[in-house]
Amino acid sequence: MTGDFAIETYGLEKIYRSRWSAREIRAVSSVSLRVPAGVKYGLLGANGAGKTTFVKLLLTAVHPTQGEAKLFGRDAREPEARRPVGYLPENHRFPTYLTGYGMLDFYGALSGVEARERKRRIPEFLELVGLKDWAEVRIKKYSKGMLQRLGLAQALLHRPKLLILDEPTDGVDPVGRREIRRVLDGLKEQGVTVFINSHLLSEVESFCEYVAILRSGRVAVEGKISNLLAGRGYRVTASDVPAAALADIRQSGASILPADEGVTIQVTTREEANVVIDKIRAAGGEIESVAASTSSLEDLFMKTAHPDKAA
Amino acid sequence: MRTLIALVADTFQEARARWLFWGLFALSTLLILIFLFVLQIDLAAGAITFLGIETTTRRIYSIQKFVNVSYSWVSIALYVWGTFLAVFASAGLIPSVLEAGRIALLLSKPLRRTSLLLGRYVGNMLIVSLNHIYLVLGVWIILGLKTHIWAPRFLLAIPVSIFLFAVLLSVVVLVGVVSESAALSVMAPVGLSLISVLLAQHKLVIRLLGSEWSRQLWMFFYWILPKVFDLGTAMRQAILFDRHAVWLAPIWTSAAFGIIVLAGALHIFQKRDF
Numbered sequence: 186m187t188g189d190f191a192i193e194t195y196g197l198e199k200i201y202r203s204r205w206s207a208r209e210i211r212a213v214s215s216v217s218l219r220v221p222a223g224v225k226y227g228l229l230g231a232n233g234a235g236k237t238t239f240v241k242l243l244l245t246a247v248h249p250t251q252g253e254a255k256l257f258g259r260d261a262r263e264p265e266a267r268r269p270v271g272y273l274p275e276n277h278r279f280p281t282y283l284t285g286y287g288m289l290d291f292y293g294a295l296s297g298v299e300a301r302e303r304k305r306r307i308p309e310f311l312e313l314v315g316l317k318d319w320a321e322v323r324i325k326k327y328s329k330g331m332l333q334r335l336g337l338a339q340a341l342l343h344r345p346k347l348l349i350l351d352e353p354t355d356g357v358d359p360v361g362r363r364e365i366r367r368v369l370d371g372l373k374e375q376g377v378t379v380f381i382n383s384h385l386l387s388e389v390e391s392f393c394e395y396v397a398i399l400r401s402g403r404v405a406v407e408g409k410i411s412n413l414l415a416g417r418g419y420r421v422t423a424s425d426v427p428a429a430a431l432a433d434i435r436q437s438g439a440s441i442l443p444a445d446e447g448v449t450i451q452v453t454t455r456e457e458a459n460v461v462i463d464k465i466r467a468a469g470g471e472i473e474s475v476a477a478s479t480s481s482l483e484d485l486f487m488k489t490a491h492p493d494k495a496a
Numbered sequence: 497m498r499t500l501i502a503l504v505a506d507t508f509q510e511a512r513a514r515w516l517f518w519g520l521f522a523l524s525t526l527l528i529l530i531f532l533f534v535l536q537i538d539l540a541a542g543a544i545t546f547l548g549i550e551t552t553t554r555r556i557y558s559i560q561k562f563v564n565v566s567y568s569w570v571s572i573a574l575y576v577w578g579t580f581l582a583v584f585a586s587a588g589l590i591p592s593v594l595e596a597g598r599i600a601l602l603l604s605k606p607l608r609r610t611s612l613l614l615g616r617y618v619g620n621m622l623i624v625s626l627n628h629i630y631l632v633l634g635v636w637i638i639l640g641l642k643t644h645i646w647a648p649r650f651l652l653a654i655p656v657s658i659f660l661f662a663v664l665l666s667v668v669v670l671v672g673v674v675s676e677s678a679a680l681s682v683m684a685p686v687g688l689s690l691i692s693v694l695l696a697q698h699k700l701v702i703r704l705l706g707s708e709w710s711r712q713l714w715m716f717f718y719w720i721l722p723k724v725f726d727l728g729t730a731m732r733q734a735i736l737f738d739r740h741a742v743w744l745a746p747i748w749t750s751a752a753f754g755i756i757v758l759a760g761a762l763h764i765f766q767k768r769d770f
Contacts, residue, residue: 201769244604247769264606272604278597280506282513294502295605339601349604 191347191378192220192243196252199238199402212238214402215252220380220395222257222346225373227389227410228382230399231490236382237275239399240351244272256347268297271340275351275382277332281325285316285335288324289342296343303342310338313371315364330361337368347378354388366392390414390482398489405489408440412451413485419458420478421450423465430468434461442489446473499607503615504622507589511623516585520623523581524631527574531635535642563645568735570635571653575728578631578657580686582624583664587681589620590672599770613669613765617758620665621658628657649735656731659747663722663754664689670761673768689724691717696725722750 199213213235220226230236241247243254245262259266279288286307293303311317314334319327327335333353340348353369354362369392372379383389389396390410397407412418424447431448435441439461440451447470452458462472511517593599593616602612632653640646664685671677671684695718702711723746733741 241600241770244600246600246603248767264608266606267604268606270604272601274597274600274604276597277601278595279601280510280598282510287509291502291506292601292605294498295602295607297498297606299498 189222190219190255191222191224191257192218192226192380193255193258194218194239194243194252195254197239197242197249197254198251199235199242199247200250211402213242213249216399216402216404217252218397218404218407220378222378223376224395225379225393226381227393227396228380228399229384229386229389229396229486229490232384234399234490235402236399237351238402240272240349240380240382243349244270268343269346271296271343271345271348273333273336273340273348273350273353275355277336279324279332279336279339281323284321284323285311285327286320288335289339292339293342298343306342310342313341314338314368330357330364333357333361334364334368337365341368341372345377347380348372349380349382351382353381353383354385355383386482386486396482398486400490406440406442406485408435408451409438410482412438412440412453413442414482418451418453418478419455419475421452421458421461421465421475422473423447423450424471424473426465426470427468430464430470434464437461442485447471451478499605499611500615500618503612504619507616507619508623510589510592511585511619514588516589517623520581520585520627521630524578524627524634527577527631528634528638531570531638535638560645563639563643564647564736567639567647567650568732570639571632571650571735572728572732574632574635574653575657575660575731578624578628578653579660579664579724580689582627582661583668583685584682586620586624586665586668587672588678590616590669590681591676591678594672594676594770596770603770609766610762613673613762617665617669620668621662624661624665625658628654628661632657647735649737652731652734656727660722660724660727660750663750663757666754666758666761670757670764673761673765688721692721692724695721696723696729719749720753722753 195217197213197216197218198211201210201212202208216235216239228236228239238247242249243256243261244267254261256266256270261267280291283291289307289310290303293307294300298306308317308320311320314337316331316335316338319331324332324335333356337350337353340350354365357365366388369379379392381389381393393410395408396410396413398405406413422444426448431441434450437457437460438452439457442449442451450461450465452461458475462475465472508517590613593602593612603609632651636647636650639650667685667688668681672681675681695714698714698718701714705711705714726742726746727750730741730743730746734743
């Protein structure tokens with residue numbers, strides 16, 4: 186059922202065209218992703234890989250050139266589809282003339298929270314992010330870390346089912362990071378889907394269950410981190426594997442990465458590796474190698490996002 | 497409705513924080529005080545003496561006429577002053593909301609893009625309308641107290657100025673959405689108003705123009721652009737009880753211009769990437 190996914194995109198594409206010349210920039214290219222509801226999902230990629238554009242496409246700040254995006258099964262272009270979404274943008278600019286309380290009140294109203302409910306929730310959320318004593322201070326006096334925490338409170342105030350965070354700890358000191366992490370950890374029990382767009386690999390590795398790595402606007406790798414990460418499984422490299430067989434293998438929970446010889450399939454157990462090998466051979470594919478894998482998310486990221494710099 | 501109220505309230509808060517709200521009211525207060533001072537030096541009595549109005553019957557009639565003429569010109573002054581001041585004050589309020597990092601968050605909320613822009617438009621309109629009411633009422637009360645002649649028609653300056661501002665604000669919104677420049681958002685409506693004053697001289701100009709196409713071009717622009725001059729003239733004539741005041745054409749052509757420009761701004765805003 187389509188509602189089981191917090192985010193679904195089908196062939197999502199964004200091409201920026203220059204107004205005065207024929208120059209085109211393909212920021213996002215045929216991205217098809219499915220983020221199951223209730224999971225912590227990380228989106229990784231080098232600078233300019235298309236991460237922020239992808240998030241903006243989800244929230245309709247940017248219109249797709251092609252493809253579609255859905256939030257909890259609803260077309261993302263419908264305003265109601267965004268009601269269960271909390272968002273903390275990268276490089277946000279909150280109105281500096283507002284106080285912390287005023288800012289939460291304004292964005293809470295826009296998110297559809299009733300006035301009486303806002304009055305009750307705002308002190309609660311200010312306390313949650315450690316800004317209770319700053320409620321009546323204009324936010325132009327807030328530090329970067331405080332602004333991030335306030336932004337997080339803003340994103341959570343209407344109790345969203347999906348939280349989209351674009352570089353949530355960017356520019357935040359270690360103490361602020363720990364505060365944000367504490368708040369996010371608290372969401373795990375509430376079943377909130379968290380979609381983090383970040384370039385901090387350790388953050389994604391420790392918090393997320395799923396990850397996708399974008400390279401030049403395309404999904405280069407996608408899957409469960411436990412499957413993708415080495416040291417916990419086996420890596421089967423194969424060539425000439427038909428697309429239908431790959432789809433079948435992916436459906437069984439294995440992660441598939443592009444490789445020089447064809448594809449590399451990452452699985453967790455020896456039994457899964459045997460099943461994958463059987464499927465590949467049954468489909469007429471060639472097994473190039475089978476090995477126990479030992480890489481980290483950083484290795485995976487370097488290999489995927491920066492193949493030229495990978496060791 | 498909750499969304500619209502929040503957006504309007506935010507526009508008020510921003511105008512207050514940027515001192516635009518208080519600046520507008522301070523300048524209006526200054527103008528009211530200037531009127532108070534001018535009337536303190538008994539300008540009306542001086543003018544009556546200067547005009548040599550002597551006999552009682554004629555004097556009453558002439559004072560009435562003099563006050564009406566004064567009211568009509570004061571209304572024009574307020575119309576020009578209030579409208580242009582309002583345009584200057586409003587110009588930054590559209591580009592500010594389009595700043596990267598601010599607009600992305602606003603667009604992530606469950607609201608339509610049209611609501612977002614219209615919220616700003618309505619907020620601006622309310623701020624300026626309050627200021628116009630304060631300014632015109634203030635001057636009217638001072639003139640009335642001083643001359644003991646209460647000319648309710650003078651209050652026409654309120655709806656006419658607000659109407660003109662609504663039209664010019666649509667230009668501010670369009671230019672703001674396209675260029676995100678506060679400076680350009682001021683220049684466009686002010687420039688348009690000056691051109692409109694020039695185009696309004698069509699009766700004289702078409703006699704001077706040599707070719708038919710240039711005359712038609714002049715009239716074409718005259719009809720499609722807002723009638724800043726004609727609206728002011730009609731207001732002045734109405735205050736003078738002049739039956740020849742022409743309201744209909746200036747109102748509907750200006751309203752049509754404002755609606756089309758605002759619809760264009762909304763359309764562009766809908767299509768834009770942020």
